[in-house]
Structures are given as structure tokens and as C-alpha cells.
Amino acid sequence: MRSIESLADLFELAQCKATYFDLGRHIQKLTPQETIQFDRQQAAYPYPYRQQATFAIVLHPKTDKLSSDNMSIWFIRLPIDEKGSINLGTRDHLIKSIVDKILKDDNSADLSEALTDNPYAFKPDIERMASFHAILAKQMNKEPSSYFSELITYLTGDISREDDSWNTIGIQGIADLATRANEDKYKPIIKKTLRNAPLTLASALAKALEHEELDDDYLMFIVAEFRESINIEFKASLIRAVSRSNGHQRLSQILQLSLVSGEKSANDDQLQLIVALVAKCPHWLANDSELLHLTMENLAQRDDGFYAFSKISIELTHTHLVKDALWSLFRNNKIGSRLAQAITHLFNKSNKTLQ
Template sequence: MNNIESLSDVFDLVGCDVSYYDLGRNITPITPQQAIQFDRKQHAYPYPFRQHAWLACLLKPKNTAQKSVAELGVIWFVKLPLDESGCLNLGTRDHFIKSIVDKILLKGETAGLSDALEDSPYVFKPDQQRMASFHAILAKDLRQSPSAYFQDVVDYLSSDLTVQNSHWQTLGLQGMAELATRVNEPKYTHLIDKALCHAAKPVVSALCHALEHETLPVSLQNTLINQLQTEQDTLIQASFLRALSRMELNDALLMPLFALLGSLSECHNETLHPIAALAAKCPHWLGRNPQLLRIIMEKLAHREDGHIAFKQITTELSQHPETKQPLWALLRSGHVSPKLAQAVGFLFTQSPKPLH
């Protein structure tokens, strides 16, 4: 027990190899080097989200032949707090490790590994869409075949989407997530492009939420930007922004974003959907463009909701390393509207709830 000083030591104790995935802002594989660095507090956690590390840990017994995802063993979903420097909070991490080791020593390695997170305060449960995307990404990384739901989605998107019918209602999220992981394969790129332009809105939304975890080819980026400029449904606008969230901000994207946000002094309830998507999924855009950040904060400050949305978005952005400094530079600036200055004054009057 004295030699167990990191998560890696725990997995060595039970004879498991571990693969880490970040499930915070997006689903992203974590390299072995990154894992060692944040595990031993040599570097900050690479993908902070709401001041936590959201980890999926795939545990596989050493020297075991690769099997299907379902047979691999154990997947842990662990949420660990980060300190002010963005590193793992060592006190919390050590408490988490001790609780795991105690259960493993009590129940034995096999049973203990499966039950180690039972009643743990560090466990989180991904929502249905994120779980579908994680399983799709994991299966593709392990070179597993897609599920039956995948072919259902391909068949639907290969049909005439201009004919209105209810066939889309039978499609599974898993199939759309598996299609998204194949976004850079030309035959599937074409189907996704077709879906974004012509599929039923629920299909478009679900597909965009799966695409947010992928790096899109330029052709699809252009399609999404074009759709963003003509779409009037703010929920679908938010979905398009999520799908584009791994793209770097450029002039082709910036102009449509300014047009989408519109007036500084108007922020209706529907407008909150794309603003929330920008804050939660695209903070790197806001960090790179102070004018984009200012428009959002001005719009929120002009809402007649007691500054609730303003506080929620400020909390979200102040916890992200790329937007923290630009945000506070803006809020401390003397070159803001009276409404924004007033909203800043109310920032600390109550504890805001997290943005969802």
C-alpha cells in the first residue's frame, strides 16, 4: 500500500493495462504520456471541463488477447476535481485511490475491480448520447465491427430524404454515433453531408452531437457553415455549432457567427441555445476573438432575467483556461456598456448553477 501513489499503481496492483479517454467537453483519447504526466502531477490535466477531469478508464487484464468491447472487462467513469493550476487535486485523488484499494483487498482482485466504484462519490454516468459515442469510438479504436444500428442509419440516409416519412424514428443513437466515427471515409462523408442538408431535424441534431467528437473534413465544415447561415431554428443552430466545435476559428466561420449573434442589446430565450453551445463547446473560439466574447457577454447582460444567464455563462467561461483571462480583461474594462457594467456588479450576489 505504501507504494501506491498514483492511478497507474492501482492498475499495476490488479494486473491491468489501462486506456484513458476524456469525456468532458469532447470524447478524446489520452496518450500514455499524458496519462503519466497528469497522474503524477507533472503537468496539468490536458482537457479540463468545469474544473474536473472526466475520465473513462478501460481496464484490460495484461497479456489477454483482444476481445470485443463487451468482453474487455471493466470500464470506469471517474470524475476527479482539479486544483487552481488545472492539475489533479492530490488529496482527492489519494482518497479515491484508498477507497479502491480497500475494496480490492477486501473482495479480491476480480470482484474488487468490478465493485470498486460502488457508492463512490467520484463516479459519473454519461448521458445516452455520450455513451453511444464513447462505445462507437472505443469499438472503432479496437477495430470492432459496427452494430446492427449502423446499417439501419446507412440504409435510411441512402434513401430519398426528400420524401417525408417516419422511418427516421426507428434509428438508434448508436448507429448515428458509429456513422460519425467514419466521417473521414468518403462514402460515409457523402451520406453525412446529405443528412445535414436533408434529413429530419431530430436526425440532424443527433448526428451533430456525435460529430462534435470528430475532426471533420473541410467539405463537411463548409456544409455546416452554409447551413448555419440559412437555418432559423436556434436548437439546430446550436447543433451545427457543436458539430463544428473542433474546427479552428477562421474568417469563413467568424462572419456567420457575428451574423448569428446579431444585436448587442437583444437576447431572446431562443438565442440562448447557440450562446450556450458556444460557451460549453467552443470556448477556444471566444478566447481567440475578444469581439465575439464581448458580443455574447453584452447580449447576456441586456437580458431581463436578473442576470441568471450572464452568471451561468460567466461561470462556464471563467473555468476554461483559454477564456479565463480574456473574460476577466473584458469584465474589468472601462469600455463596456452600462448594462454590462451593472451585470458585473451583480456577479457575486448568488452562487450560479452550472450550465447544462
């Protein structure tokens, strides 16, 4: 048997083709080059999230065209090291733990049960699973789920924030609509939903949109909705909706005003906005020093013993995009006294952990 030194070697031995999707901050297809580089330790994992590489692998026999009848899907989560690369030891342990399960005596492969009881396997939450299936189905040119037509029928009727009759509509239909966000046919329906639908439904759609690259027209619309809304959960979901957009400047000024805590301690409403920003939009923080500064100042003002500040600082220091900008802020002599105190607390805590 040939040496298996990567996931690619494993799939070559099993005679199957693999397509990778990152499932961290957003659901997005990984390019073959990105896959080869992180799999063979030639580069860091391109989209780390919460100090992990979280991805799906769609597998099917090399000799067949991909279809729902012949594919297997693996959901895998592996820790990354301080350089952002997948931890080699855990990667090798993953490979070793499934070799015996998928390779039979006759060298045929059984992929469906390969990750049973595997410590690196996980099941995405229902919203992420729905979005993943919608994205995969669209890439395979499959029709949307039956829930999609039910949703469209509902949304093209008279809807209002107060209506609760939408509760029978499946989450899969919402995910199917989000994948069609950039089709002219559905843009008016999506805008109508965000503006007029019950907030729970509007928020669910906004969250599903986080996996799409929305155009400037959407961005302007969502900025206006953010400005007008008084519901903090909906505002946080709107941040997520445009999180793959590079036009963050249009939201930045509004966010900055929202994060100014004044003399009082920062509140939980502001924290919800920060969590959405940090979780889904680290590139905004990396490219906007003032927004990053206000975010960290706000966290430092919270009356929680610097708990939220520490948690989010650790996440950002493990996020390649924003790490350098954060360290630059921490070294700035012109920061406020409360932020300086929070930074001192963070480093003292880190030193104690190391000891």
C-alpha cells in the same frame, strides 16, 4: 504492500493496463504523457469541463490484448482546483475507496465491481455512451453495431425533413456513422443527412460529430447550412458539429450577427447558440476577442437578473483556454454600460459568497 500514490500505482498493483478517454467537452483519447502528468500532479487536467475532470478508463490485464471479453470500463468524475489540477484529496479518496474492493486476499484483482456505489462514479447519458462505444469499437477495429447498417439503408433512400419513419433506428447507429465522418465513402451520406433528414435525426448526427475533427470541406458545408436554417436547435447542433475545428472564423461573422441584441433584451434563441459556443468551443472565444465581447454583451442584455451571465462567466473563468481573454475583457474601459453593470454584479455576488 507498496505505497499507492496515484491511479497508475493502483493499476500497476492490479496488474492491468489502463487507457484514458476524456469525456468532458468531447470524447478524446488522452496521451500517456497527459495521463501521467495529471495523475501525478505534475500538470493540470488537460480538458476540464464544468470545473471537473470527467473521464473513462478502459482496463484490461497486462498480459492480454485488449478485447471486449477482458476489459472493464470505469467512468469517473473528479473536481478540479483553482489551478485546474485534480483535487488531490478526492483523488486519494477515490483510490482508497476502491483498493479493498479490487484486491482480494490472494492479491488477484476484480475490476468489474470496483466502482459499485462509489461517489465518484457516474453513468454517461445515452448519446455520450453511444459515441464512446462507437469510438472505442473503431479504435479496436471492431465492426459497427447492427443499427449502423439499418441507418445506412435508411439514409441512402429517399429522405425528407417531414419523414418520421426513422424513429426505429437506434442512436448507436448514428454514433457509428459519426466516427466514420472522415471516410470518403460516408461523407456524402452525412451531408445528405444534415441537409435533408428529419431535423431530430439531423441534429442527433450533428451532435455526435462534435467528437470528430472535421475538415475544411465539412466546415464550409456546415457554415452554409447554418446560414440557411431557421431552426435554432439545429443551428446550435451545427456549432457543436464543428466544435473541434480551428476554422471558426467562417462561422464567427454569422454568429456575431446572431448575437447582436440591439436595444431589446437578448432572447432565448440567442442563448441556445451561446450555450453551444461556450460548452463546446471555448477556443473560439479565446482566439476571437470580438466574438467573446458580443457573447458577454448579449448575456448582459438578458432580462434574467444577470443569471445566465454569472453562470457562464464562472464556467469560463474555470476554463484555462479562455480565462485570460475574459479577464482582459472585464478590465476593458470601452465596454457597454450594461456589460459593466453585469460585471459589477458578478463581483459583488462573489464577495458576498466569500463573506
